[in-house]
Amino acid sequence: MQKSTNSDTSLETLNSTRQGTGAVQMRIKNANSHHDRLSQSKSMILTDVGKVTEPISRHRRNHSQHILKDVIPPLEQLMVEKEGYLQKAKIADGGKKLRKNWSTSWIVLSSRKIEFYKESKQQALSNMKTGHKPESVDLCGAHIEWAKEKSSRKNVFQITTVSGNEFLLQSDIDFIILDWFHAIKNAIDRLPKDSSCPSRNLELFKIQRSSSTELLSHYDSDIKEQKPEHRKSLMFRLHHSASDTSDKNRVKSRLKKFITRRPSLKTLQEKGLIKDQIFGSHLHKVCERENSTVPWFVKQCIEAVEKRGLDVDGIYRVSGNLATIQKLRFIVNQEEKLNLDDSQWEDIHVVTGALKMFFRELPEPLFPYSFFEQFVEAIKKQDNNTRIEAVKSLVQKLPPPNRDTMKVLFGHLTKIVAKASKNLMSTQSLGIVFGPTLLRAENETGNMAIHMVYQNQIAELMLSEYSKIFGSEED
Template sequence: MLKGYPSLQSGCEIWEQLMDPNSGRLYYYNPVSGATSWNAPMPAPHAAPTMTDEPAKPDDGPALDDSDVTFCLCLQGHLLEKAGIVNKTKVVDNGKKIRKNWSQSWTVLHGGILTFHRDPKSAPSSNMIVPEYTVELRGASVCWAPKEKSSKKNVLELRTRQGCEYLMQYDTESIIADWLKVVQDTIRQLVRQTHSLCMCKHTRTHTHSRKCGGVSFRITSTCRTMMTMALSGADTEQTRVRTKLRRFLQRRPTLQSVKEKGYIRDNVFGCHLDTLCHRENTTIPKFVEKCIKAVERRGLDVDGIYRVSGNLAVIQKLRHKADHEEHLDVEDGQWEDIHVLTGALKLFLRELPEPLFPFSFFDKFIAAIRQSRISTRLSKCDLVRSLPLPNHDTMELLFRHLLRVVEHKDANRMSVQSMAIVFGPTLLRPQTESANMTIHMVFQSQIVELMLNEFHTVFVQR
């Protein structure tokens, strides 16, 4: 931390002497106007210049360059200070956006004021470094700038309580990070000072109330305003984000109103069977009917039908279409592969939150298939008639279709046993997995096989 040098009084102005650590040369800084100069200011004719402690150093030495001239100072008990060269631009002036114009600036932080000076190269004939912007940090906020603010790296965003915004940048990350820390520390110290000042300005007021004749304290309106600006300024960014988010959420329509207007639809895949059928006003999902009709129209003698997997990417595309288009055309050329349709149908059944055989019926069907006599099995399977209507009707349509596929087993090599192995775990599963999962897989296939073999007995007219 460098020490301040003696002050010089020129007329009614006081100039402070500072040292440039890069060149070791003294220069003069006016904390009121923010001006800096290599040469000692000329005194007014009626006032003799006075120096304290020691005479000025000779004015010979190298001029300022654009290198890393940055250092910290602690002068006469003021706030944490800093000076150095940074790139800066003003992007918002009193709440109005302006065009960015990056320029290099000798920047000085002193007494809670951040001063951006004009580039010395722009005025080579003058020894004075002219201030361009003076920013009061009381009530301000500073943070790393988001990427949309600037394509440059290492950019800081400085916001003032007057509605101005500045961007500060330097290629060396450690230098700009040091600026961030120093400015943040200064803002925090200003907040603490404001709070302490307001505490000292509490006005003691005696009240003569009949109910309680005590002593009360109140804060003056000026003090309250200062506290509000200082404390809110430190959290300006967070408050701004919260306000925007709150307004956005308040403007959003309700989910129900959006659905009523037809902007969004509930998904087909992953929807409960009874919910989907109620929405479509049917007992069999339209997607299931469309897939089965398309498969039967294209031919059931395709080798490995329902066993061979289709292109997963195309299946997912078909799923997306089914979820977001009310009138899905499965006869479209992009679904010409029959394995895509069969794969999508299996995926639909597999993603039902509750399988086609409801969870509450799982143990009952397992108990039925455990019976050794076929007649007892069939009597137990009478519980199919007690299934919810969407489950019963969808199951009947599916098994009738699978029987038609099995009729072409010589060509497609899909027997009843093959179908049972494919659809058993998809149509029937317990609500929670247990150690008997392997045994259950055997029973699942046997139940589907029984349904296919005894279809006309199980699915009688309700």
């Protein structure tokens, strides 16, 4: 009777276990003896070698901690080491140079990377919570250095990544930028070097980039001859060929043949492939091509300014948009028809900027180098009449293109001075603008500040005494 009771109790326990957890499935339906039940129980807790296994924790919190420890990296890898505002400019992306544009960024430095946020600190933190991914820089294998030559700003350093991205960081406050430099450098130094970085090695990238210019023409023709399915990555080919001596020798041989066989500049000009340009050419050559003693471009600019710029505040002193000026310069050099009344040249400061650029880019200035010292000696004379006569005599000795262009230009500038009450450009102001542009020494060995004073005084004298200096030259 007691035996039966024990059996019922054991079966009841097993059934409750089966129903409650569902984790243990019994294969033996009947257990007729205490020994059999004991052996079944032991089989559930013993391993094959007879060692007791550690029971698996069924507590959900413990189980989560066990999993997270294997999946999530240690906390110190995610810790923010430094954050704050800096000026940032990205100047290269994957080795391709970019135009430098400075912007204020909220910068977050962790142990392995830097993140750039465009917004304020509060918005940046909000984006971090919502999963927004900012621009990121992997510091593994990166290089950091001061870069004074990369910007006119002070306190600039550069970060170069192994993938060829380059960033400039800057702050006007010395101790702030110094603190950032050392913080980033320490973070880079703590990271594993080339072999452990997922990106390519920095030195390999530099070799590939520097060799690309030398080998580009050679591989460009080779790649075109191959079928698309047989083409390899250009960077891959450059990398392997840079280390191949025979390929280097073949490239050098082809370059030598190309250089020796290339046509001369005169031949290209005769065939019309290369045209003489207006900007950057000698004044007498421009005049010879146009069969004139005053360049057509100078006359056209002066006409436009006198038509709609005499009353403009700061005429010739205010700078025009450089990109538009360069566009105007390109059109003139390509001998395309130029209409300065077109709406794209509406800003008169673009026209005056182009005219100043023309005189600034002359290989020899409007006042020839050989006359520089003579004009300086003339302006040094104490007596005003003697000074005027000396300058007038020198002007008459100038080559016709220089003399006639000078006469047209200064005659135009006297009209600017006549409207000084409206345009606020006095004789002295125009002397400061045009003196260094029209008159300079060939070899600046003396005191540049003293020369600048003389340059301005000569230009002022040509304006204030224009009628006396060019009076006998009237047509």
